[in-house]
Structures are given as C-alpha cells and as structure tokens.
Amino acid sequence: MQDQRSRKKTRITSLDIAHRAGVSQATVSRVLAGSPLVNAETRRRVEQAVRELNYKVDRHASSLRTQRAGTLALLLFEDPTQDDSHINPFFLSMLGSITRACARHGHDLLVSFQQLSDDWHADYEDSMKADGLILLGYGDYLAYESKLARLVEQGTHFVRWGQVEQGQPGISIGCDNLAGGALAGRHLVERGRRRVAFLGDASSRFPEFFARYQGCDAALREAGLAMLPELQVDADSTEQAGVDAANALLARGLPFDAVFAASDLIAIGAMHALKQAGLRIPEDVAVVGFDGTSMACYANPPLTTVVQDTSKAGELLVQTLLQLVREQPAQSVMLQPVLEVRASSGG
Amino acid sequence: MQDQRSRKKTRITSLDIAHRAGVSQATVSRVLAGSPLVNAETRRRVEQAVRELNYKVDRHASSLRTQRAGTLALLLFEDPTQDDSHINPFFLSMLGSITRACARHGHDLLVSFQQLSDDWHADYEDSMKADGLILLGYGDYLAYESKLARLVEQGTHFVRWGQVEQGQPGISIGCDNLAGGALAGRHLVERGRRRVAFLGDASSRFPEFFARYQGCDAALREAGLAMLPELQVDADSTEQAGVDAANALLARGLPFDAVFAASDLIAIGAMHALKQAGLRIPEDVAVVGFDGTSMACYANPPLTTVVQDTSKAGELLVQTLLQLVREQPAQSVMLQPVLEVRASSGG
C-alpha cells in the first residue's frame, strides 16, 4: 500500500497499474491518453491506481512509439558575449514568456545557447529531442539566412523571432520595428527635437535595428526633417556598446538634441556616457530606447522606450510552432509595439 | 546519394547506417557509443555512413533502453511575479551559466518556471524526462523545506541553489552569504558609516537574506557598532519592493547613513526612492547591493555590490547534480563572494 515510498528501486510501469486496477495494460494506456473509449467505472479504477502508485507515463517509451517528443527547443544565439552576467534582458524576458507558453500548451522546453557560427542546424529535431525549434537572438542576418534556408530544406519545424520581411526562409514572428521606430521619431518631433542621433547598427545585416532607424526617419520626414547619417553610430545591444557609441558620437562634435537607441541596453549605456560628458537628460538631449525592459523604468532618468509585448510574443511563437509541427498552415506575424513615455524624453 | 535531402519523410535509423556500412546494427550502435571494441576500419566506414546520411541517434529509443535521459531539468521558482519582464536578472544569469555547464557536460536542459505552491515534486524524474533537478529561486524557505524532504524521501536526484546550512534535506550549493554580508558591513564601516539600514527580509523564512543581514551585523560589531532592527525593512527582490522599502524607511524618520540592500534590484529601487527624496548618494547615504548583476554597473550612481560568481555556481550545480545521478558522493558547497566597489558607497 505504501510501496510508493520505496526509494524508487523499480520503476512503476503501466503494467503495475493494470494489475492493480484489474485491467489490461492497453486500457491503462487508453485512460492516460484520455481516450473516450473507456467505461467510466474502468477509468475511475485505473485513475485511482495511478494516484496510489504515483505513476507517470515514461516519456521516452511514449515518444518512441508516437514519434512525437512533446518538447520544443529554444535556441538562443549570442554573438560575442560569453559572459553569463550580460545576457540581454529582452531575450531573457522572452525566455520567460516562452517557457510559460510551452507549459500552457503542455510541452516541455529545452533551452540551449548557441553561437551563430555553430553547426546546430536541425540537430534537435533529427535526434527527436524536440518537435520544433524556436530561434531567438541577434547576429549578422546575412550569415543567419543561409542557415534558415537549410532548415527549410531539411523540413525542420521552426519559428524565428526577428524582423519580418518578404521572401524570408521559413516563418518569423517579430515586432513591427518600422512602426516602433516611427513611434519614437514622432514623439521626439513632438517634443521639438530636430537632430536625432541613432545608436545601433543600421544595415541589412541587422534588419531589426535597421527598420527602427528607417521608421524613425520616416516619422521625421513627415515633419520635414530626416535622420542624418553623420549622427548614426554602430552598436550592438550591450550597455558597454551604448557607452562607446555615445562617446564616439560626442567625439564627432556635431550638434544633436536627441538620441534614439536601438535597444534599452544601448540607451542606458548612452545615458551614462552623456551624463558623464556633462549633458543633461532630457534638457540637452532627449533619449528614447527600445524593448521595454524593466530596467528602463529604473534608469536615471527613467527611460522612454518602445515596448515590445514579450508575453504575447512568446505565446505566438509557441502557438505558431505547434501549428507547423501539426502540419497546419501558419504565417509570419508582426506585433505592434507601444511607446512608454518617461522622463528621459521630457516626460 | 543525396537522399538526406528528401524532406525527412522516413527517419534514418541505425539499420540504414548498418546496411550502408555493411555491418550489423549492433556495431553501428557500438561505434556511436564510442565503444573501444570496434576495429578502426569498421569504425571509419560506419562514421562515414553516419555523416553521409546525417544520422542522429534517436534519443527516446536510447533513453528507453538505457534508462537515462541525458537531460537535466531546471526548475525556477518565482513567488508572485507573473510578469515576464520582471524576472530576476540574477537568476537569469544563473540560467545562462547552467545552460552552458550542461552543454559542456553533454546534457540537455529542460527549463520550467514553477510556483512554489505547485505540486511539482519529482514529476520530471518520475516521467524520465530528466535524470535530475536543479532548483533555483527565492520563496519562503519554510514552505520549501518540506518539499525538499519529500524529494529526498523519493530518492530524487536534485541540487538546490540557496543558503547552505547544517541539517538541510538534500544538497545545496550557495553563496557564503554571511561572508558576503560581512564584506558589505566592513566596507561601510571603513567608509565611516555608522547607521546601516537593511532592505530585505531578515528572517529564517529567507535564509539567504537573513545571512547577509547577520554577516553585516557581525562586521559592524567588530567595529563596536551593530545593525539596528529599527532600520530593517522587509522587501523581496524587485525594484518596486526596493522603492517601497526605502520609502517606508524614510517614513520612520530615523537617521541612517548607509543602506545595505539584500539584492541589486532592491538597491536600485532604493536609490531611485532616496534620490527622489532629495538625498545624495553617496554623500548622504552610501548604498551597497548584492548579486553583482550587470545593471549595478550602469546604475546611477554605479552601485557597489557583493558579487556572486554565477559562472562558477552554474558549473558546480551541474557537476554536483551529475555526481548524484551517477550515485557518486557529493556535498554541499559555499562559494565565496567578492566586493565590487563603485560610486554608490563613495567609490
């Protein structure tokens, strides 16, 4: 009666349950799979035995038989940063929401950090570890794209988080970065800013950042202004890169009254450097970030930022991937960001 | 020859490799398991076939046979915070290092967010999804402890991150919080501070925070001072809790010249509130945090903090858990923290 207390020497199998409930092992399996073809009373007996012996279906046996893993894999790409303490908080927030979305959909989540250069391809799906892949992370898109094409060719189920564009291999879920950039640009124009610097790569290698830049430019043009190439400085998404980019911008000696940073991390690093240089935020320079990470709220001054809804994004990524796994039609989607105005741009 | 290009209609099995290499399926398995009992030439032929067909061992079949999953599970506990964007950056940094440590040891990592109240227990190991569990997160330790005891009773393999103390159920890896608190206390004393407030729970329900408090107190006593209970305010590890705790402290109207926060998040929130109240940091109040998250460095002013080495912690957690899984002896370990001095305490 208390045998579940024995220090798991012998695994409890569906056969044990079958004996205890006085049915066949097949019936036990049916009950646990929720088959409707089981008598209510039989079901009750089996469920009781399952509870009493604390039985859990063996995932490997089940997966081997059904050829489905019930697991998704999240591959997080990071470029150079090997330092654990500097993982991009935006991606970590995504990780949280993806984890929860997986749980809601009854799937487990394998998490793995990858170098973009690695030879990962469809390893997870090939070895049946996961039914599909979620790809997340920045990195040179040009290098990335050929890998995506390869995944498509192999028939791997995957969804990518990133800039959504025509003709991309596979399916992408992403923020409408063009709209997000426009939100930032329009806001700065309204606040009377005319010379907006952009900190972040603005090339097709980094399509998300590029779209933010272009969106901001479009908004300025509506007002008869424009982004100035001489006020753009490359930066990847780290605080240190933000510091460096702001310093490089200052070194150029050109006037500017606003900074639109491609990410919150860049913005926070930039604010640090700008204040160091004796500039007042927002009086001398208005600063707007992107992502809506929690640190924006506690930055000094609190950072105006374009917020991406990571909860919705995670749910959509998982949902879309599961559609692909089930061979159902699915499509790329862009999520609309929202501007959160705080003191860094004049409140 | 190019059949690997076919959109994975039929799975490639070890039998396919066997045919192609002209050996038995058992030999293929031996080669892939790295068995030394294989002729070099035979091994070469098999490896070539594996490469040509891009074969990957089916993890479920393998695990079913060996009764080992090759996977560890990370259970992250969060208390109230359901909001993805507010996941504790310290734990996320740990997640990064654990992921990497798993990869180094050839294991996959399942990640799951749990409520402390949930009925998780040994579910992962019972269903063979994981060989062992890593438990990470804050929460009321008293509620936690009985669950740990239950895991031990069930013979589940697990390692917990947290305060290391005598007589705890199972094995724990943690920071030497007492030493960390002493580092902070000694530093503040050296800077001439006499009335140190503590923001964070300081009870046996939160043993990590409590040990930090006690360590700081011990350091003050070495200098003929002491922590004052009236300068302690409860707070869990969020920025908002830091804001609230600092405001509560200010409302008491008692003098204090330093704040030791139980975590960086609390410290950053507290600095926010203190500045709001017109206090200068560090002139009026020195602030020291705990964790060594990357945001400490870019806080305003940059935050002095007790740094925990998350890389080492992740490696040790994984290593220790794998020892348990292999039924090898293992023991609890405390890691020594390091003080990183920045401007918030006078530089």
Next chain:
DNA sequence: CTGAAAGCGCTTACAG
C-alpha cells in the same frame, strides 16, 4: 468497451 500483439529504435549481455 476491452485485450492480445506488434513494433517504435535503440543497447547490451551472450555467443562466437
């Protein structure tokens, strides 16, 4: 509604 049986793709004694 239920049971007997096949088989998912491996690993590993066992025999040679």
Next chain:
DNA sequence: CTGAAAGCGCTTACAG
C-alpha cells in the same frame, strides 16, 4: 572484434 536476439515501456490498429 562482430552478429543475433532480447527487451526497455509504451501506443494503437486489429479482433472481438
């Protein structure tokens, strides 16, 4: 050093 065979614990047609 290699092969034939058993069996890990399920799920699911098939037959009743």
